[in-house]
Amino acid sequence: MKKYVYFFGGKKAEGGEHLRNLLGGKGAGLADMVNLSIPVPPGFTITTEACVYFYKNNMTFPAGLKEQVLENLKKVEKAMGATFGDSKNPLLFSVRSGARVSMPGMMDTVLNLGLNEKTVKGLAVLTGNEWFAYDCYRRFVQMYGDVVLGLKPQSKDEHDPFEEIIDAKKRERKIKLDVELSVKDMKELIGSFKDIIKKRLKMVFPEDPLEQLWGAIGAVFKSWDTPRAIAYRELNNIPDTWGTAVNVQCMVFGNMGADSGTGVAFTRNPSTGENVFYGEYLLNAQGEDVVAGIRTPLPINQKQKTDKSVQSLEEVMPNIYEELIKIRGTLEKHYRDMQDIEFTIQDKKLWMLQTRSGKRTAFSAFKIAIDMVKQGLITKEEALMRVEPEQLNQLLRPIFDPKEKEKALKEGNQVAKGLNAGPGAATGKVVFNAEDAESWAARGEKVILVRMETSPEDIRGMNAAQGILTSRGGMTSHAALVARQMGKVCVAGCGELDIDYRKKAISVKKKTIKEGEYISLDGTTGEVFIGEINTIPSEVLRVLVDKTLKPKDSPIYQDFAMLMKWADETRKLGIRTNADEPAQAAVAVAFGAEGIGLCRTEHMFFEGNRIDAVREMIVADTLEGRVKALKKLLPMQKKDFTGIFKVMNGLPVTIRTLDPPLHEFLPHEEKDIKVLSKKTGIPYDALFSKVQSLHEVNPMLGHRGCRLGIVFPEITEMQARAIFEAACEVKKKGIDVKPEVMIPLVGHITELSLQKEVVDRVAQEVMKKYGTKIDYKVGTMIEIPRAAITADEIAQVAEFFSFGTNDLTQTALGMSRDDAGKFLRFYVDNNIYPFDPFQRIDENGVGKLMKIGVELGRKTRKNLKIGICGEHGGEPNSVEFCYKIGLDYVSCSPFRVTIAKLAAARAVIKEKKKVAVPD
């Protein structure tokens, strides 16, 4: 019989961290804490395997589960000296989800389970608090009715049907707050709840605690597949196949009076990484009240206090606080990582309900990782694994231009201050719901999503927004957690704001901010400004690129530099950059790029009045005409290359010859054609018919790439001349130059050999003219399937390969990136492709072609240098894949160089540790 249930409680638990995949994060953490002698209400965990079985078998439980649950129930009863369903000393349970990785708030929970008309009376007697007992019962019926029985609003006009009943009762009793309801009211409410369930769902609310339990277990399993859970998994790349565990745990009550309470805390500051205990609590409250952001919680200790009028837990319950501090130490030592914990105090006794690795900002991830290396808690390699590559983005995210910010402060535009929940600066137009955030962003607007509080349904909108602003909730509220995880700018719990959803307006300090008006958020300080404030580069950038700040004056930079040093020591992949101009190249070099992997020559064509010469070349109908126009372009291109060669100072520079179809350089509107006609003296009709004749049905698959250089070799010739003349001149100045000429869109060896002939011939001519030798290579992009599968042939000519995975994805999948919008979102939502293949390499398809390309290429040319220059080159999972298939380097945009470096280092560590990659 397979083991589906794991007990925890007393001094011993069956599970632990090593069974995380089976028990989920919450279950593993509870088991660990029990084994560490930390007080945890006893209970048991039903494994994710049971959930997987449940989905594979038409929503049924596996054989043996029933028996195992009953057996463990007995153990809990024994540990607590109470009995489930007993009318005198009833045991109550919470039933909670817990997946392999945390999906906060995404799945369902049932609390106070086990209450019925009999046991509620026992609870009342036992606690001596009838009101409390019936409040629990009322909450249970409501929660169970919603989550398990599925009673939902019948129409758009109806809100939550239970809440409507409560509201009606309050109106009848002329009271405002739930706490004002009497025991009698509560009993009547419970009766009304059961009636509506009977009427609408044609069923009797279950009195049998065991029936309640099985209903709740099934409901938690089912909540794995709600739309919001699916959306969350999609955003966080969590496979649908994992399933959730279910934790059935004794209830403890933070809402039993002034000696009770509940709280959440981080073992270090999750925002800054500072090594101080950091948390929030509420007296006489249940855990949900803190997390949901409905009441703004209080600081856990004095250090954290900003408002003298509130009392911290440290002051109110010093013993409990002391116990928490001890637990903090135990957990950090055990997990060797910052923990995010939940606790409840019932009648002066502390119970731990959760521990897990805490989400953190990039700043804190750095600081914690580096501090822990210094403390000797973790190794450098572990530190590298603690910082997600994408988090580096946050370090590089802009801040407000200090001058503009100062001006905004002087003008009194700083209208509020909240919690600095997500660092960075953001500016955008105000929207008041997630749908608007998505749709405005889709049409290119920068928006700030403003909500009283956020909920799991808002995830897509939060992702679409530049920043998030809430009026309620603390540092551990939903908005703050999700924003930190997404790397979004967030100001949370900004209570001064009066948000009116219907009027779509914020009132604050007698000012009104309407939908569509600009606000600006400083997520690092928590400040909120009316109006738009320009942003400037981050601190790291100011040290590295702008040199306006000295390294010694920037602790953030120092942490950043240390981590990058460790990454550089570890990684084996080379990291290059895609840069078309000297300025871009300089940024990349500052970030540590080891060369240029893609310099697109055509981007230079659009600068200034060069486009005139380009157009003249295109509309010329004769070779002579083209050559004449190309002669004008030569000195311009040469100047570009000179600049880049100087910046790169001896590092290799891969220059791609002309790639886009010629019609991209021509105007298409009548008026623009007329302007061009005047400029060039070519009759309008002739120009118009040229534009027409260059029109293509599928430009992606048309006359572009090397097909241009083959039909018009004079273009390649000009570009080669510009490259080698620039190289020779720079070299004569004593700067080393290593150009690598890259021919795009090659599908057949002959295409490459024809173009290589041109490049080699020009190179020889130019080197002879300048009397110098340039160490150069000629290679090709591998970006159409035929190139990958004939790579053995192509490598006979190519001196290097570079995978152009953008086009390779388009051709291998037969999917135009420009047109995929109509179906790709649907495809990803429905798990046809688990990820967007344009963001992350489709390993099974495009990746297989890459593997074939690498194998065949190296079969012909053993030491063939192979890189990637598609946008995937800066995406961490894809970087790891590139390392695994044996590429020599990845090339990415300058701002992703450090991300790629870290990903490359992590790839080595993962391989060494044989850490399984999530499938």
Added chain:
Amino acid sequence: MKKYVYFFGGKKAEGGEHLRNLLGGKGAGLADMVNLSIPVPPGFTITTEACVYFYKNNMTFPAGLKEQVLENLKKVEKAMGATFGDSKNPLLFSVRSGARVSMPGMMDTVLNLGLNEKTVKGLAVLTGNEWFAYDCYRRFVQMYGDVVLGLKPQSKDEHDPFEEIIDAKKRERKIKLDVELSVKDMKELIGSFKDIIKKRLKMVFPEDPLEQLWGAIGAVFKSWDTPRAIAYRELNNIPDTWGTAVNVQCMVFGNMGADSGTGVAFTRNPSTGENVFYGEYLLNAQGEDVVAGIRTPLPINQKQKTDKSVQSLEEVMPNIYEELIKIRGTLEKHYRDMQDIEFTIQDKKLWMLQTRSGKRTAFSAFKIAIDMVKQGLITKEEALMRVEPEQLNQLLRPIFDPKEKEKALKEGNQVAKGLNAGPGAATGKVVFNAEDAESWAARGEKVILVRMETSPEDIRGMNAAQGILTSRGGMTSHAALVARQMGKVCVAGCGELDIDYRKKAISVKKKTIKEGEYISLDGTTGEVFIGEINTIPSEVLRVLVDKTLKPKDSPIYQDFAMLMKWADETRKLGIRTNADEPAQAAVAVAFGAEGIGLCRTEHMFFEGNRIDAVREMIVADTLEGRVKALKKLLPMQKKDFTGIFKVMNGLPVTIRTLDPPLHEFLPHEEKDIKVLSKKTGIPYDALFSKVQSLHEVNPMLGHRGCRLGIVFPEITEMQARAIFEAACEVKKKGIDVKPEVMIPLVGHITELSLQKEVVDRVAQEVMKKYGTKIDYKVGTMIEIPRAAITADEIAQVAEFFSFGTNDLTQTALGMSRDDAGKFLRFYVDNNIYPFDPFQRIDENGVGKLMKIGVELGRKTRKNLKIGICGEHGGEPNSVEFCYKIGLDYVSCSPFRVTIAKLAAARAVIKEKKKVAVPD
């Protein structure tokens, strides 16, 4: 030392047919004839290897060649008792090309080589004919100056510089014909020729016969790479790498007087295949005169005579004719094939100059092959190898509607009659040069190319024309040969026509036909008509499809049927057809198609007023709206399928679900959108924005194929319902039905499994409703690279594969067929791709993906049925490739079914014989 030179002469030759690749066709034939004791002027052949060396080594000759040539020259001198360069008894040579396969007239020839100021005198004394000797010398200097020394016109105004000198001389002497020139004139002409060579080329005309010989050998090698030779190879799929051999052979003279002559003949009638000797001759002429079509030659025997006023060779030289008849028998017995021979009679002695397999029409290819099987000369398999699959096209080519033709005859529109050089009927607008033929055809006009005679430069124009009409030349003229080979309708040697190139008009029987006016050619009878005459199906079609002719009344059909029977017995590949309508399917079944491999459902969408419902479906913004419109389409699609199932009568029918992007069904012009707006009641703006929103940048890679059925499963559902309801209803009538539902553009297994779920669900529903079982399959197109490389995954779901090589070629090569025009011609011309990959499968690229797909697919599903339904399925080389990689069937358009059958049979024979496929 490698052997580069092979001797032939006397009773013994070193070479023969087995060395054809080395000696070329001409060299091998000459050697064979020598060994068969047929009189051949002695000589030697320089191998194609020497030519290949020549091109690989910067136009130099290989070591040893010089010695071997000199040695063989001695042998020839010995055999002839004459000496090269001797002033008394000079030996003269012809130097001719000869590739592995015949490329008539494409390469260069030098005649009378060895003449100089000394030897010409010897020749004059020897022949007692000073005029003849100087005429030879004049011709030699002119030919050598052109071919070897390369003296060409200096400007557009100048014609041939040598001809201009001759013309000037004639004007000076007030004579018209070359034969009127005196010996003195000739000597002066030779002097002028040498002067212009000296002046323009800065060189002295070589007097040394050996220098002349090496010049000529190099020139023949070089003529392998002239543009016209390259164009010819491209049209005939001859690899550039083969090179040509050079035949150096003693001159014999057909122009030495009335006892001399020259001729060409076929051992059977090349047009009809009739087993009679068939040829033409001219007295006192050189071979070039017959082939070039400058003088219209005379029939070789009485049987062939149509004009009593001329004398056949049989009458003029009965002994020579008798000898030719004997040689004819010897050659047919030896080669077991119809031969095309050239001969010269010098002073009553017959010399054979060439024998080769004769080009023939499809009609004659059939007849000869079948006759030879009956005669016991060849086997059935050999017969199958004698008929090129593409030749079948000719048998199926239309003829004139007899009624219209009769009317045209009555109205006196038959204005001339020429030689029936290329059978079939063609009608089109008159053009007078090859360039016009190409450009008019390119814009979609049907043209008839009218020339006095054609030359190798005209090949592209001939290919572009519907038919070719010449006023000069015989059945063996350039026009006739090439037309037969291309399968073009051709009427040759129609001397009644007076063609005026400058006026662009034909005068005939007092009528004038101007450029752009219609004429019609009956290539089977040789008749020429003014005006357009509608064509009707061929005889074979009338027997097979129209049933207007009985098999027993059609000998052509009987030959056709016999060959098809042999093909069916031999082939292993199944042959299906691509058909969208019952009528098409019926034609294919008549041709013997064994099923439908591709039925495109969307073609049905355009019929009648269905498009309204289609458009209604597309512009609907809701599921309900789409479902409502689809309901209207259901009965229509069902009717189509019912018709097809009935026609196919139990044969499998592969139906592809909707493939093209939806915007293809919508109007794009303002006025058309307005019409649609009125029809549907949808406001113009809404419709316009729908059209806009569906616009795609790269529709080939856009929202089409299964991506439609996945986002809009209701479309697939409707189509599946139509298929299975039709199937059930037809089956209930007692007709067996085997539908195979094919999902297009699948790239990922999940796409297929989602669509298969829909199809299976609907199939179950419908079969249950009708209470019957349908034997059906669900499979997929393999038409994007990802599908091929993940075929092992896809085969988990797919019950069959069908390669969509049209799209697979586009995606694998990254080449849009609609846009490739701008570079693909250039690519094929420059041998980047040796063939147009959209016509013939690119075996190295697309073919490799197909192989991968077959291997992976069958790894998962051992007996997976795999076919091809791209247009390559009817192209003989591609059919052979499909057989080699193990496909089960090919599917092609109805009119290519028999071609595919024959190709499939030949593939089996080739494999059996391990006949090397040209590389």
